[in-house]
Amino acid sequence: xxxxxxxxxxxxxxxxxxxxxxxxxxxxxxxxxxxxxxxxxxxxxxxxxxxxxxxxxxxxxxxxxxxxxxxxxxxxxxxxxxxxxxxxxxxxxxxxxxxxxxxxxxxxxxxxxxxxxxxxxxxxxxxxxxxxxxxxxxxxxxxxxxxxxxxxxxxxxxxxxxxxxxxxxxxxxxxxxxxxxxxxxxxxxxxxxxxxxxxxxxxxxxxxxxxxxxxxxxxxxxxxxxxxxxxxxxxxxxxxxxxxxxxxxxxxxxxxxxxxxxxxxxxxxxxxxxxxxxxxxxxxxxxxxxxxxxxxxxxxxxxxxxxxxxxxxxxxxxxxxxxxxxxxxxxxxxxxx
Amino acid sequence: xxxxxxxxxxxxxxxxxxxxxxxxxxxxxxxxxxxxxxxxxxxxxxxxxxxxxxxxxxxxxxxxxxxxxxxxxxxxxxxxxxxxxxxxxxxxxxxxxxxxxxxxxxxxxxxxxxxxxxxxxxxxxxxxxxxxxxxxxxxxxxxxxxxxxxxxxxxxxxxxxx
Numbered sequence: 001x002x003x004x005x006x007x008x009x010x011x012x013x014x015x016x017x018x019x020x021x022x023x024x025x026x027x028x029x030x031x032x033x034x035x036x037x038x039x040x041x042x043x044x045x046x047x048x049x050x051x052x053x054x055x056x057x058x059x060x061x062x063x064x065x066x067x068x069x070x071x072x073x074x075x076x077x078x079x080x081x082x083x084x085x086x087x088x089x090x091x092x093x094x095x096x097x098x099x100x101x102x103x104x105x106x107x108x109x110x111x112x113x114x115x116x117x118x119x120x121x122x123x124x125x126x127x128x129x130x131x132x133x134x135x136x137x138x139x140x141x142x143x144x145x146x147x148x149x150x151x152x153x154x155x156x157x158x159x160x161x162x163x164x165x166x167x168x169x170x171x172x173x174x175x176x177x178x179x180x181x182x183x184x185x186x187x188x189x190x191x192x193x194x195x196x197x198x199x200x201x202x203x204x205x206x207x208x209x210x211x212x213x214x215x216x217x218x219x220x221x222x223x224x225x226x227x228x229x230x231x232x233x234x235x236x237x238x239x240x241x242x243x244x245x246x247x248x249x250x251x252x253x254x255x256x257x258x259x260x261x262x263x264x265x266x267x268x269x270x271x272x273x274x275x276x277x278x279x280x281x282x283x284x285x286x287x288x289x290x291x292x293x294x295x296x297x298x299x300x301x302x303x304x305x306x307x308x309x310x311x312x313x314x315x316x317x318x319x320x321x322x323x324x325x326x327x328x329x330x331x332x333x334x335x336x337x
Numbered sequence: 338x339x340x341x342x343x344x345x346x347x348x349x350x351x352x353x354x355x356x357x358x359x360x361x362x363x364x365x366x367x368x369x370x371x372x373x374x375x376x377x378x379x380x381x382x383x384x385x386x387x388x389x390x391x392x393x394x395x396x397x398x399x400x401x402x403x404x405x406x407x408x409x410x411x412x413x414x415x416x417x418x419x420x421x422x423x424x425x426x427x428x429x430x431x432x433x434x435x436x437x438x439x440x441x442x443x444x445x446x447x448x449x450x451x452x453x454x455x456x457x458x459x460x461x462x463x464x465x466x467x468x469x470x471x472x473x474x475x476x477x478x479x480x481x482x483x484x485x486x487x488x489x490x491x492x493x494x495x496x497x498x499x
Contacts, residue, residue, distance in 0.1 A: 048437070268477065
């Protein structure tokens with residue numbers, strides 16, 4: 001009896017947004033009297049970080065500090081339309097809508113600054129610290145707080161912008177099947193290193209190597225967290241989770257956290273993650289969606305690693321000790337010693 | 338059995354409220370006292386997000402009948418920061434990216450507080466054991482383990498310089 005080590009890999013190509021498109025998201029942006037830019041969205045942040053991404057896109061486009069951006073996702077009844085945070089679409093669709101809205105708002109901001117400074121708007125630039133200044137004459141400048149006050153109370157202007165991103169719906173050509181299925185695809189490869197105990201059938205994932213081509217990682221820390229949290233969920237699907245474990249009747253299945261098997265903090269593989277960046281033409285600053293795909297590649301990679309370790313080819317998840325042992329038994333029957 | 342007046346020391350302040358028979362500590366904290374940091378997840382002691390400290394021990398508040406802890410000192414996440422200043426565990430959770438959706442975070446921080454109170458220099462295995470009753474579905478646990486070890490380091494450093 002031994003602990004057998006194996007290594008396997010799997011790759012995934014994953015489309016960003018709804019298949020065949022037709023899924024718009026909107027963003028509205030306006031400056032308050034004191035120069036805070038409120039980005040109104042109906043896109044929900046459930047921890048994936050869309051508020052951070054939206055704030056980054058708005059700040060970058062406006063040319064203002066991120067502290068000047070407030071993202072409001074409070075109310076889907078009154079907010080601008082969002083198709084939803086699913087299909088790995090948030091960063092791509094919402095990010096693009098925010099950039100469009102912020103670009104319009106930036107245009108107005110520069111127009112008002114031009115009036116305020118009595119120069120041409122084309123001669124103005126932002127420096128990312130909150131000032132709008134004349135190119136080549138840095139002393140001639142106005143701070144966004146003063147500018148927003150002047151816009152409201154002196155010029156009667158609203159510094160605002162509208163944005164929407166729609167991947168136009170595509171229908172397959174019946175004769176050829178030709179279509180435009182997605183805006184862009186992210187790619188990933190995971191290598192799993194496992195240890196299989198051929199006496200107990202227990203599989204332990206020792207290491208995961210995750211490589212993700214994400215277009216552009218707008219926030220590398222959050223992207224890495226998504227990759228590794230998603231990989232954990234992949235390990236969980238591969239080895240633990242099922243609502244129909246061993247029992248003949250569905251009635252005996254788990255109904256709650258007490259009976260539903262999940263890996264705990266002691267079941268953690270060591271993860272090594274690498275982000276590759278090949279910006280997508282239609283992505284917000286080149287970004288693609290990597291939400292859902294992060295749970296995908298680890299599962300077949302682990303299955304392949306189990307095969308490499310002990311010769312058992314498993315095709316049904318989760319890869320439980322019982323299934324591994326049955327597979328080992330079958331191998332022994334095939335090849336009697 | 339009639340409702341009764343229960344008195345608790347909550348985050349250093351004496352609080353009295355009327356509790357229905359069998360009311361849980363969690364329900365009283367959330368509904369009678371308005372302290373909503375401790376969350377109701379599974380309501381059966383399996384997920385850990387309702388964890389508060391009862392006389393320094395981490396307990397699943399959803400399983401504690403409030404009359405059984407009358408007079409005890411309760412510490413909730415609301416009592417961890419000093420004014421606007423986050424403590425070492427809270428700031429390490431931010432710096433180490435140890436939250437995503439945040440639903441498990443109140444419980445994770447409270448078990449970490451209890452751990453560091455009794456052991457200022459825990460091993461990684463100690464941290465893993467301490468949080469093993471708390472479910473997280475986003476992070477894969479690793480950033481949480483790292484954050485708690487980092488919080489311990491910062492707290493020891495602060496103790497030396499003080």
